[in-house]
Amino acid sequence: MSANLSPYHHVRPEVIPLLKDGKLFSEGQKAPTRAAFAQTVIELGAANPDIVVLDADVSKSIGTNRFGAKFPERHFNFGIAEQNMFAAAAGMATTGLIPFACTYAVFASLRALDMVRNSIHYPNLNVKIAASHSGITPGPDGVTHQGQEDMTIMRSIANSTVIAPADPDTTVLAVKAAAAHAGPVYLSFTRDPVPEVFGPDYPFEIGKAVTVRDGSDVTIIAMRDLTAHALVAAAHLAEAGIEARVIDCPTLKPLDEEIVLQAARETGAIVTAENNVYFGGLGSAVAELLVENHPTPMQRIGVRDTFAESGPYLDLLDKYGLSYGHIETAARKVIARK
Amino acid sequence: MANVPMSVEELKQMAATIRCDIIEMICTAGAGHPGGSLSATDIVTALYFRLMRLDPQNPRWPDRDRFILSKGHACPVWYATLAERGFFDKAHLGTLRQLGSILQGHPDMNKVPGIDMTAGSLGQGLSVGVGMALAGKLQKKDYHVWVVVGDGESQEGAVWEAAMSAAKWKLDNITAILDRNNLQNDWHVDELMPIEPVADKWQAFGWHVVDIDGHDMDAIVPALEAARERKGGPTLILARTIKGKGVSYMENVCEWHGKAPCQEEADQALDEIRRCSCER
Numbered sequence: 267m268s269a270n271l272s273p274y275h276h277v278r279p280e281v282i283p284l285l286k287d288g289k290l291f292s293e294g295q296k297a298p299t300r301a302a303f304a305q306t307v308i309e310l311g312a313a314n315p316d317i318v319v320l321d322a323d324v325s326k327s328i329g330t331n332r333f334g335a336k337f338p339e340r341h342f343n344f345g346i347a348e349q350n351m352f353a354a355a356a357g358m359a360t361t362g363l364i365p366f367a368c369t370y371a372v373f374a375s376l377r378a379l380d381m382v383r384n385s386i387h388y389p390n391l392n393v394k395i396a397a398s399h400s401g402i403t404p405g406p407d408g409v410t411h412q413g414q415e416d417m418t419i420m421r422s423i424a425n426s427t428v429i430a431p432a433d434p435d436t437t438v439l440a441v442k443a444a445a446a447h448a449g450p451v452y453l454s455f456t457r458d459p460v461p462e463v464f465g466p467d468y469p470f471e472i473g474k475a476v477t478v479r480d481g482s483d484v485t486i487i488a489m490r491d492l493t494a495h496a497l498v499a500a501a502h503l504a505e506a507g508i509e510a511r512v513i514d515c516p517t518l519k520p521l522d523e524e525i526v527l528q529a530a531r532e533t534g535a536i537v538t539a540e541n542n543v544y545f546g547g548l549g550s551a552v553a554e555l556l557v558e559n560h561p562t563p564m565q566r567i568g569v570r571d572t573f574a575e576s577g578p579y580l581d582l583l584d585k586y587g588l589s590y591g592h593i594e595t596a597a598r599k600v601i602a603r604k
Numbered sequence: 605m606a607n608v609p610m611s612v613e614e615l616k617q618m619a620a621t622i623r624c625d626i627i628e629m630i631c632t633a634g635a636g637h638p639g640g641s642l643s644a645t646d647i648v649t650a651l652y653f654r655l656m657r658l659d660p661q662n663p664r665w666p667d668r669d670r671f672i673l674s675k676g677h678a679c680p681v682w683y684a685t686l687a688e689r690g691f692f693d694k695a696h697l698g699t700l701r702q703l704g705s706i707l708q709g710h711p712d713m714n715k716v717p718g719i720d721m722t723a724g725s726l727g728q729g730l731s732v733g734v735g736m737a738l739a740g741k742l743q744k745k746d747y748h749v750w751v752v753v754g755d756g757e758s759q760e761g762a763v764w765e766a767a768m769s770a771a772k773w774k775l776d777n778i779t780a781i782l783d784r785n786n787l788q789n790d791w792h793v794d795e796l797m798p799i800e801p802v803a804d805k806w807q808a809f810g811w812h813v814v815d816i817d818g819h820d821m822d823a824i825v826p827a828l829e830a831a832r833e834r835k836g837g838p839t840l841i842l843a844r845t846i847k848g849k850g851v852s853y854m855e856n857v858c859e860w861h862g863k864a865p866c867q868e869e870a871d872q873a874l875d876e877i878r879r880c881s882c883e884r
Contacts, residue, residue: 318742342738349761350766350769351731353735354766358735361740362739363739380725380728384725
């Protein structure tokens, strides 16, 4: 037995007492991951003159207008023309530039999808698609601005790498890793502030998921903003004597198959949690892997076959079945099926 | 190896050779798009054998001029031109659209030496060209970007997003050539979904427009040369062309947009193209 009895890994110490009753969401330090992206791309741009940023009239929202202020010759605002922006990013990438093309997830994954598929992924060009407002995180904006299908869509495209970091610090690591990765990367960010959960020791690597809480009764595999909810759910389960393993899965594709299979073998029950429609994304990826290799009882948390609506972020998660309470219920349910 | 840059007379002969290649490769493949390949042949020939700075031995040379065939279905003309220019062995032309071929039904930049951009889904090439032109300005390179856009393709809204942006950034290192053959898959462009007044539209979007006969090599060469030299903004060459040009039974006939000639039809086509070429 290790001297360190805490089941948590890479979780900031000040976060752990706030897990109970979800105090993390009211009292914890919070920031939207889009802001961490915007700051990081400036750092990257300062170090590498090949980094360029493309926007489509939401640079003030994403924060990339600050890149523009610092590197005006490397910032291109295409106006409200996402299709042109993504195909132009492909053209830039053919010359060796590393474009970060930024917009909201719903426009990157849907409106400009033909360009994203045919001009970026098919030729495997080195374009970074920076998508804010992923999932139902732009709460008040409502359905037209909620990118609740982006994980599903982007995962289905060949040559894609799909990343959705859980919090601001891991976003910094993810953006840096994406810049260093040759080929297209889809990066998904939240519009709404999410708790700062992880410390700088988080071992981010593309294609690797990370066990952030030990447990042997059930495993909760979560991504993006629902990882924090998974940790809260695990804390509540622990009070009832149920030890839930929590895996943060910032790379949806390629999926870290080894960590998932190991969790299935060791805990025998899996819950997936994603702020995305519950088909085609994380839940599906895990289910597809398990059904062919190690069939395991599973419950999936995600947006059901419905559109959401306008509303405060946390209230929306609650209404549409994505909160820690839902994850906790799903864990009890799946354990009963073991 | 072709002796470049070619004279206008040599270009005319090369265009006839490329037209024959197009007919032969599509006939062998049993599928493909002859009409739009033949309408763009004179322009593409002039670019590759007269205008463009290229090195067939170094197809990804960073300082090369770029070419994008936004109407990617017309790739037989691109493949034939690249083969004649020495980018790859002409033997590949007989493999068009076959399993394992480098010559896909629509062009793949990672399979074919000399293809600067994958294309096929319409309305994207001009945007890609804008990206290349912006990169050229940023990196202080003097290459020129040439994009052939179809007239039917201009019904795609994204073409106009790209047009707007090239003018905004005053990109004088990009030239678009509109292959105005007035036919698309289903019917005549001007009846199906009219694009006229197309010259006015491009002008209104901030482009310098040059109206030429897209099959008159004596007009094509100076128009392209002037577009390359012009400063201050992008140029659109409105190339009035004939779909299926050079093959009597294909000219202006909608059905030859995406149909392969049988051997007998191909023989007739080759005969007509060669006879016409010899009469010069």
